Amino acid sequence: MTAPPVGRISPRTGEDAAKRRRERWAIGIVAVLVAVLTFFEAHLAAVGGSVAFSSNIVIFALINLNVILVVLLIFLVTRNVFKILLDRRRNLLGAKLRSRLVLIFICFSLIPTVLLFIAATNITTTSIKSWIGGRVGQALTGAIEIAQERLEAQALALSPAAGRAAAGLANTVDPSSFPRVLESARSLAPAGTALLFFDNNAEVAKDGEVSPTVRAEVLKRVKAVKGDGDGKQTLIGDEFAAAWRRTPGGVIVVAVRPLPPPEAARIREIARAYDEYHQVRLLDDPIRASYIGILILITLLIVFAASWMGIYLARQITVPVQLLAEGTEEVARGNLDVSLDYRSSDEFGTLVASFNRMTADLKAMKGNLEETNASLTRTFDELRRRTQFIETILHSISTGVIVIDRHGRIAMINKVAERLLRITKEGAVGHLYREVLREEHYEAIRGLYREAGEAAGGQIERQVELVVGEKRIAFRVCLTALRDDAGEYMGLVAAFDDLSQAMRLQRVLAWREVARRIAHDIRNPLTPIQLSTERMQRKYAATHAEDPVFVECTQAILSGVHTLKGLVDEFMRFARMPVLRLEEGDLPGEIHAIVDTYRSSHPGIRWEFRQEGPPGVRFDPFQIRRAVTNLLDNAAAALGERGSVTVTCTHDEAAGKARIDVADDGPGIPPGDRDRLFEPYFSRREGGTGLGLAIVSAIASDHGGIVRMRDNTPRGAVFEMEFPSRLPANGSIGSGAPGIDDGRRGS
Amino acid sequence: MNAVRLLIAFLTLSLPALLPGSSLARPPAPVISEVSGTIRDGEARVRFTLRNAFTPEMVEALKSGIEITFKTTVKVERVHRNWFNRPMGQVEYTRSVRYDALSRVYRLHRDDGDELLPDVLAALDRMTRFEVVVPVTGDVAKGKPHWARVHARLDKVGLSEPLRSIFFFSSLWDVETDWARGDLQTP
Numbered sequence: 001m002t003a004p005p006v007g008r009i010s011p012r013t014g015e016d017a018a019k020r021r022r023e024r025w026a027i028g029i030v031a032v033l034v035a036v037l038t039f040f041e042a043h044l045a046a047v048g049g050s051v052a053f054s055s056n057i058v059i060f061a062l063i064n065l066n067v068i069l070v071v072l073l074i075f076l077v078t079r080n081v082f083k084i085l086l087d088r089r090r091n092l093l094g095a096k097l098r099s100r101l102v103l104i105f106i107c108f109s110l111i112p113t114v115l116l117f118i119a120a121t122n123i124t125t126t127s128i129k130s131w132i133g134g135r136v137g138q139a140l141t142g143a144i145e146i147a148q149e150r151l152e153a154q155a156l157a158l159s160p161a162a163g164r165a166a167a168g169l170a171n172t173v174d175p176s177s178f179p180r181v182l183e184s185a186r187s188l189a190p191a192g193t194a195l196l197f198f199d200n201n202a203e204v205a206k207d208g209e210v211s212p213t214v215r216a217e218v219l220k221r222v223k224a225v226k227g228d229g230d231g232k233q234t235l236i237g238d239e240f241a242a243a244w245r246r247t248p249g250g251v252i253v254v255a256v257r258p259l260p261p262p263e264a265a266r267i268r269e270i271a272r273a274y275d276e277y278h279q280v281r282l283l284d285d286p287i288r289a290s291y292i293g294i295l296i297l298i299t300l301l302i303v304f305a306a307s308w309m310g311i312y313l314a315r316q317i318t319v320p321v322q323l324l325a326e327g328t329e330e331v332a333r334g335n336l337d338v339s340l341d342y343r344s345s346d347e348f349g350t351l352v353a354s355f356n357r358m359t360a361d362l363k364a365m366k367g368n369l370e371e372t373n374a375s376l377t378r379t380f381d382e383l384r385r386r387t388q389f390i391e392t393i394l395h396s397i398s399t400g401v402i403v404i405d406r407h408g409r410i411a412m413i414n415k416v417a418e419r420l421l422r423i424t425k426e427g428a429v430g431h432l433y434r435e436v437l438r439e440e441h442y443e444a445i446r447g448l449y450r451e452a453g454e455a456a457g458g459q460i461e462r463q464v465e466l467v468v469g470e471k472r473i474a475f476r477v478c479l480t481a482l483r484d485d486a487g488e489y490m491g492l493v494a495a496f497d498d499l500s501q502a503m504r505l506q507r508v509l510a511w512r513e514v515a516r517r518i519a520h521d522i523r524n525p526l527t528p529i530q531l532s533t534e535r536m537q538r539k540y541a542a543t544h545a546e547d548p549v550f551v552e553c554t555q556a557i558l559s560g561v562h563t564l565k566g567l568v569d570e571f572m573r574f575a576r577m578p579v580l581r582l583e584e585g586d587l588p589g590e591i592h593a594i595v596d597t598y599r600s601s602h603p604g605i606r607w608e609f610r611q612e613g614p615p616g617v618r619f620d621p622f623q624i625r626r627a628v629t630n631l632l633d634n635a636a637a638a639l640g641e642r643g644s645v646t647v648t649c650t651h652d653e654a655a656g657k658a659r660i661d662v663a664d665d666g667p668g669i670p671p672g673d674r675d676r677l678f679e680p681y682f683s684r685r686e687g688g689t690g691l692g693l694a695i696v697s698a699i700a701s702d703h704g705g706i707v708r709m710r711d712n713t714p715r716g717a718v719f720e721m722e723f724p725s726r727l728p729a730n731g732s733i734g735s736g737a738p739g740i741d742d743g744r745r746g747s
Numbered sequence: 748m749n750a751v752r753l754l755i756a757f758l759t760l761s762l763p764a765l766l767p768g769s770s771l772a773r774p775p776a777p778v779i780s781e782v783s784g785t786i787r788d789g790e791a792r793v794r795f796t797l798r799n800a801f802t803p804e805m806v807e808a809l810k811s812g813i814e815i816t817f818k819t820t821v822k823v824e825r826v827h828r829n830w831f832n833r834p835m836g837q838v839e840y841t842r843s844v845r846y847d848a849l850s851r852v853y854r855l856h857r858d859d860g861d862e863l864l865p866d867v868l869a870a871l872d873r874m875t876r877f878e879v880v881v882p883v884t885g886d887v888a889k890g891k892p893h894w895a896r897v898h899a900r901l902d903k904v905g906l907s908e909p910l911r912s913i914f915f916f917s918s919l920w921d922v923e924t925d926w927a928r929g930d931l932q933t934p
Contacts, residue, residue, distance in 0.1 A: 144848060151849075224852065224863035237850050271849040275812030278848075279910055282804075282811045283919070287910070 023076065027308050030073045033065075034301055070300060077304045080311045094322030098314045105310020110303055117299045124291045132281045144274045147267045151259075154190075154241035155234035158255035161189035162233070165253040166245035169197060182207035182253075189255050198222050199251040214240045214258050222252050238268045320348035327355055336363035400496035406489055408432050420475070420496050422468055441466060445494055448479045452492070458483065463499065470671050474499040504679065508694065511680040512574065519571040526561050526568070533557040567689065574680060574691045580620050580702045587617040587624070587658060588649040594628050595647050602636050606644040613651030617658045617725045619703060624660075627699040627707075630692040631662040631719050637685055638666035638717070651725055658725040665716040669709060677709060696721065777922050779897045782929025786893050791823045791836065791883050791931055793895040797875040800899070800922055808904070808919070809846055809853075810867060816843035817874065817922075818902040823881050823931065826892040835893070836883035841902065844870045893931040899924045 084102055087095035130136075165185030172181050182195040186207050189195070194208025196218060210218075214237075221235045222244065235242040235254070242256035259267070280287060323340045330338040336359055342352045391414070394401050400417030404410055410428045418425055421441060428436045437445065444464055452460040458481035465474050476497040482490040537554045544550035588611040599607040628647075635645045648661040669677060676682040678697040683690035693707075696719075700707040705723025712718045777799045784793035800817065801809070809815055819840045824832040843856045846867075853870035855862040864870045887893065901922035 148849060148851075220861060220863050221850075221852075224865065235850075267849065271847075274848050276910070278811035279808070279813055279906060282808055282813075283910065286919075 023080075024312070027073065027076050030069050030076070031301070031305055031308075034069045034073060070297065070304075073304050073308075074300070077307045077311070081307065084311070084314075092322075094318040094325060097321060098311075098318040101314035101317060102307070102310045105313065106303070106307050109306030109310070113299050113302045113306070117295055120295050121292050124295070125288055128280070128284065128288055128291075132277065132284055137277060137281070140270070140274045140277045143270045147270050148236060151236035151241045151267070152234055154257060155236055155243045158189050158193055158241065158243040158257055159233065159245075161185050161187075161193060161195065162243040162245045162253050162255035164188055165195050165197070165255065166247045169251065169253060170247040170249060179207060185253075186255070190257060193255055193257045196254045196256060197251065198254065210256055210258060211239075214256065218242055218254055218256050222254060225252070238271055239264045317348075320344070320352055323352065324355055327359070331359060331362070336366055398497070400498075402428075402433070402494045402496075403491060404433050404494070405491040408434065410436060411491065417496060420468060420473070420498055444477070445479065448477060448494070449481070449492060452479050452481050471675065474503065500675070507679060511694075515571040515574050515680065519568040522564055523568045523572075526564055530558060530561040530565075533561070570689050570691055574695060574698070580623065582618045582620055582703075584616055584618050585621055586615045587619055587651065587660075588615050590621055590625060591628055591647060591649050591660060594625060594632065598632050598636065598645075604641040604643075605636060605639055608644065608646045610646065610648040611650075612648065614653055615651070617651055619658070619723070619725075620699075623699045623702065627696045627721060628660060628662070630696050631660075631721070634692055634719070635662055635664040635666065637688075639664055640666075643716075653725070656724055656726050657722055659720060659722040661718055661720050663712050663716060663718040665712060665714075668711055668715060668717045674709060678707065693719075777899070777924045779899055779924045779927035782895055782897050782927050784895055784929065784931045785933075786823065786835075786883060786887050786931040787934045788887075789883060791881045791893075791895060792878060793821050793823070793881060793897065793929070793931070794876075794878045795821075795895075795897050795927065795929065797877065797899050797924070800875055800901075800924075801871055802920065802922075805920055805922075806867065806871070809844065809870070812846050812848055813904055813906060814843055814845035815874075815904060816841060816902040817899055819877060819879070819897060819899040821879050821881050822896045823883050824894060824896065825885070825888065826894055833885070835885050836881045838879060838881045840877065840879050842874055842877075843902075844874050846870075887933055889933050891933065893933060894928050895931055896926050896928050897924075898926045 081102065084095060084099045088099045162185070165182050168181035168185055169178060172178060178197060182197060186193055186195050192208075194206060194210040196206045196210070196215065198219070217237055218235065218240065221237075221242075225244065233244050235244060235256075238259075240256050240258050242254050244252050244254045246252050258264075320340075320342050323342050327338050327340050338359055339356050340352045343349060344352075391412070394412070394414035395416075397414070398416060400420040401412070401414045402410060402417050402421075403412035409430055410433050413423070413425055413428050415425075417423075418428075421437065423436055433445070434442050444466060448460055448462060448464075451462075452458050459478070461476065461478040463474060463476050465472050467473075476499055478495040478497075480493045480495075482492060484490055533554050537558075540550060588609075592609050592611075595607050595609045598605075632645065632647070639645065643665050646661075646663045648659075648663070650659045650661070651657075652659075673682075673684065678693045679690075680694040681690035682694075683692075697707050700721050700723055703723035705721065707719060707721045710718050710720070777797065780796050780798055782793065782795040784791055786792075797817065797819075801815075805815060819842070821838050821840065822834060823836045824834050826832050841856075841858055844864075845854050845856075846852075847854055850863075851865075853864040853867065855864055855870060855873050862873065864873060881895070901920060904919050906919075
């Protein structure tokens with residue numbers, strides 16, 4: 001068996017189709033055979049004449065074969081009907097329509113056929129009953145009695161001749177005289193009468209002509225005569241009437257008159273009709289049953305032939321419908337390769353052809369759409385890649401960028417801009433920028449936009465100060481109006497640079513230079529001052545030992561020099577931070593040890609240390625100890641005698657970051673001081689150099705990290721120092737600039 | 748209701764038609780009795796009686812003009828006690844009877860001649876009493892046992908022409924006897 005091509009829906013597979021064809025042929029042949037055999041059997045009796053049908057095995061064979069064929073026809077039709085019912089139960093496509101059509105066909109054939117059968121049965125029964133009813137019987141009985149009486153009358157008319165012949169023969173001894181006696185007696189009889197003389201059941205003499213069959217019949221009748229025939233001395237038959245007399249000698253004389261052939265034929269017809277009538281009357285029920293059987297056979301034949309025709313016609317209708325339904329379902333599933341294999345010149349053929357054309361067109365359109373879609377997808381991917389590339393660039397740069405379309409809606413915003421303007425991408429993109437931005441920011445951008453419109457090239461760059469959160473931050477804003485090739489306005493791009501970091505860096509660098517020069521300029525005269533003072537003490541110790549002014553002044557000079565030297569050392573350390581020496585070490589252990597030191601030196605403060613993550617971190621132990629010491633000094637100074645400090649060392653190995661948090665519950669940092677917190681020589685503490693947090697910031701920067709401050713909850717401040725726990729890919733670390741995050745940088 | 752009754756009658760009647768040899772109604776079992784006779788000089792004269800051959804329905808059918816024919820088979824055998832019997836002769840004998848309503852006589856037809864009978868009793872008597880001559884071959888062993896085996900069956904029922912076309916496929920009655928046996932006297 002060859003499978004149908006993919007996507008090709010055929011009415012049925014080859015084997016199935018062959019099976020159907022065979023079945024159709026079988027049903028057709030069976031129907032024809034039933035019809036032929038029925039016709040043949042019905043006419044066999046007529047052509048068979050005197051064939052003994054009741055014993056003819058051929059008849060039985062034909063009958064049985066006919067019954068078998070009817071049963072086979074019933075089987076085939078019933079099988080088809082059950083198959084349709086099964087298909088309907090399985091919810092196969094077209095089964096319901098087919099079963100409905102078959103039911104309609106069967107009803108259309110069954111109802112009139114059954115009505116016809118009932119009517120024919122009643123008519124047959126009524127006809128037979130009326131035929132065998134009293135009137136017909138009486139008529140036939142009367143007819144045959146009339147015939148008998150007529151024959152009897154004719155026979156009685158022959159009695160004188162028979163009597164005279166018997167008397168004459170009784171007195172005649174010479175056999176040669178018998179003809180004369182008979183002739184004499186025949187003259188008394190009607191014309192055409194013959195006289196026969198029997199002795200010992202054999203004809204002895206005769207006068208007149210009589211046919212051999214009549215003579216043989218008369219002889220039989222004479223033989224059957226016993227004695228005087230119970231007084232009845234006439235003989236009648238369907239060909240003759242006769243009268244007989246027995247002579248005293250025992251011989252019998254018969255006067256017989258053959259009937260004219262037409263009269264004999266009529267009498268035979270009457271006798272035959274009489275016989276048939278009585279036989280029919282005797283076999284009344286079997287005859288009716290036989291007729292009804294034939295009617296049943298014909299009815300069954302019609303019903304099943306009609307059923308089969310209904311099945312055939314239903315299939316003719318439902319097959320293309322089923323094909324179309326299956327094809328439509330395939331198309332609904334998205335299979336446009338479907339093609340219906342059905343050829344017909346009727347409307348269904350046209351419909352199937354249209355369906356095939358439709359699927360072909362749909363397939364072509366789908367192909368075009370897929371190609372277009374693929375092209376669009378490629379274009380979209382390219383655009384998306386480019387967009388992602390641009391977004392990556394925008395997200396990578398330290399400049400905040402906002403793109404606004406021609407309608408004033410924010411089309412794009414990078415993370416720096418989100419952070420700087422304190423807005424989120426989700427809340428910004430697609431919305432009007434005047435609704436998203438704060439009033440001050442909106443007015444600033446709008447003002448710049450106006451200026452840009454007037455500027456050459458549509459671009460303008462300005463430095464503006466904007467309030468972000470609670471801080472006033474200096475921005476360098478570059479605003480560019482976008483125009484297409486035709487000069488149509490497409491939107492604008494605003495780039496923001498936070499200048500506060502750069503300005504702070506510049507201040508730190510300036511302070512470093514100042515510190516270096518001050519340290520250099522101060523340190524140079526300090527040593528001669530110290531030496532001179534010490535020399536004065538040694539030289540005039542003896543003479544001015546009792547002079548408190550001398551002693552106090554020299555001590556004051558030396559003390560001042562010592563203080564100045566310490567101050568110069570601090571300046572020098574800040575100006576020239578030692579070279580970073582990174583090594584793998586136990587960062588939590590180092591910090592824990594520092595915390596333990598403070599726990600003993602500041603017993604009034606509750607010191608707590610926490611560790612999260614593995615200990616191994618690359619860091620400069622000297623620098624980190626110094627930074628942590630500065631932070632703890634600040635915390636202790638802020639708390640005074642009482643309070644709590646929590647130091648948390650966190651190592652996020654996955655992110656490759658280490659963080660040191662120093663949280664206190666002191667008074668916190670006033671908002672106004674936060675901008676300058678990490679600047680050198682900024683200190684609100686009495687006696688503070690203002691270099692502690694600047695050094696922390698420098699150390700964090702040298703480690704490639706940052707330090708930032710935030711408010712503690714519920715009170716106090718938290719200083720977070722974060723730096724990479726591993727070497728970066730390029731191996732370099734530290735920018736030389738202080739790593740400060742004043743809270744505006746994302747965590 | 749009438750149609751249903753006829754349908755049942757048809758099915759009842761047509762069912763036996765599917766079985767060869769069956770009949771419309773089953774009469775009392777017919778038998779052959781009083782088988783006797785003599786055997787001498789190349790022939791055997793066998794006498795026997797057919798009993799229960801005519802059911803009341805058959806008698807009524809006979810009176811209605813239906814011709815009824817019986818076929819009998821007579822076999823003559825020499826009996827061997829310790830060996831197979833030797834067939835000596837066989838004859839099939841047909842006898843039929845029909846009522847002639849016009850002549851009011853029963854016409855009996857035999858292979859050896861026809862006979863007219865005045866009434867049904869005489870006709871039935873003639874149809875059931877047989878004396879058949881069977882030509883035999885071989886010598887008749889005096890004092891040795893010989894017997895005749897007889898079988899009879901209803902051969903055909905002569906319906907009128909229209910009825911033959913209706914009942915052409917079936918026999919109205921099924922009458923058949925078992926084989927009966929009777930000793931034959933030797934000279």
